[in-house]
Amino acid sequence: MDKDTAYKEITDNGGEAYARFFAAQNPDDPLTPFCHRYLFEKDLAARTAAHDEERGFAVKSLAQMESSSHIAQAAASASRDAATAAHTSALAARRSAFWTMIAAIASALGVVVNAALNLGWLEWARHLTQ
Template identity: 80%
Template structure:
């Protein structure tokens, strides 16, 4: 009996359940070593599938972790950009205030000139 025909007989009669039963009931039969080998290979295949699933799951977790790190980095960069923008806005607001004060002084001096108040003040100063 060769391996291929033994495995075909085991599969035809119920697979693993048959192999377990046959090996337990007929320890001296020529098919028994093939039954043990068949059961061993099936167990190895299951273990490989579980390992493959575990490795795939681990890879997905690592990928998710990397995505989270990238998102955190992008968030940190956005916060830094917002801080820089706020600082520039404060600086701009300060200089806008200075310009508004200078403009208001210019308007006041211009109004004083137009109303003749400076001539009157010059006349009082003499």
């Protein structure tokens, strides 16, 4: 009996379940070694498929971790850029506040001088100094 004929007989009769049962019931039959070899190859194929699936999962997981890392780096870069922009804006606001204060002081002096002119205080002060 050759391998192909034996495997066809095993497959036609139920595959792995038939091979297990036949090998257990007929240890001296010429088909029994083919049953053992059939079971071994099926088990090896299943393990290889499981290993490939695990490896595929690991590769996908690694790719997702890498993608998450890139996203985190982009978020950190965006945060750093936002902090720099906020710092620049704060410096501009500080300069603006300073010049607004200078303008307010100048305006207040203008109001005082205008009030003094309107109330005649400058004429009175000039009269005292003469």
